[in-house]
Amino acid sequence: MLTYADIDGGKKALLFEVDDVLFPKKDYLLQVYYLFAHLLEYTETVPPAAELTVFLKTAYEHHGEAGLFDRAAEAFAIDTKYRTQFERIHLTAQLPAKLLLYQAMLDLMRTAGRHGKQLLIFTDGDPTLQLNKLRHVEWNGLDRLVKVYFQAELRAKGHEPLDYLLQENGLQTGDVLYIHAGGSPNLAAANGVDRLAAGRFFEPPTISSTPQTDNI
Template identity: 40%
Template sequence: MAFETYIAPNTAFIFGLDNVLYPEKDYLLQVYYLFSEFMEYSAQLNAQAITDFMQLEYAHHGSVNIFEKTAAKFDIQKKYKSNFLLLHENARLPLKLLLFQKILSFLQEILMDRKKIYLIISGNKLVQLNKIKQMEWHGLEHYLKAYFSQELEPSLTANSIDFVIDQNQLKKEEVLYVGSKLEDQEAAKKAGIEFLQVTKLL
């Protein structure tokens, strides 16, 4: 479906971050690689073996408890969990994070029509900031206004969306929320704005 179908009836667009603007795995797999390198340096473990295990584990089961599973497999001491978590907040990635190509095109078309773009970013603020700093924005960063839902509530709710709408004096009937998760959809519905599943753009 042409982007104009979504752009024409709206004056403002709200986006999530992870798996909306870019694939989250691109960040996590680089963090896992850096952790593996750290463990080779600190505990003389095989970095490649750890990287391979974490990549496979993530592909099959996601990121939940991935440190614990890796620690059990390679006999990694629990004290290293703090290093693992810290890497999520301050890792300097080998490769920049790239926006989904179709999302980049969508954002560019929105701006060409002189319409507003906002981000409501869920999750740990330090981790999310680290991602944002290492994205290839193609100059778009100058035209985006970002809000961290964690500063308003523990997780994304309609209140977070209402805050952005009120702060920027937006009309709900002219706002489109682009997200990927069920909680995004539920929050948008409760806030009274239209929701678009990002997969329809990809």
């Protein structure tokens, strides 16, 4: 797997997405489902929270987030009025357990910080949701070094997110490495920015230790 030593030493900043980059997205969602199940049991007495939690976990793992409330509502005869609470808990949940950074990401960020690199969270999606996730991360002191940028929030203010981030931090496109979850990251007008899938930091080492970066 890759480590800080494999990253181009000329990079001045590392940009990180959140979900499945800093920590597993499911670590947040499964706690949300747990909280919703207990809220429903407390309010209606049925279904039993343990049963609903297991159902939501299994349905998520097999089918993903799409239509999850509808699946549960059909299986347990849940009144659709609770859809609002289900959605709200996603945004405002007070998690019972901290979200732990992947060890590889914790090591990477610590080492990069010691070498004077800027650590920038550059996340898309609902800013309220993403901020709530970040509030529940066990940062191990890294919160003093990390700056957070919400792409959707910047777009709503009329900014091009990447241009804004670069300008505010005195960076050029070639100065940064964007670490994302895989696939095609949503980085509008990101020409010249190298990107690297987070999975490369979790995979077993290969014959070549040279990281392959994709130019966006």
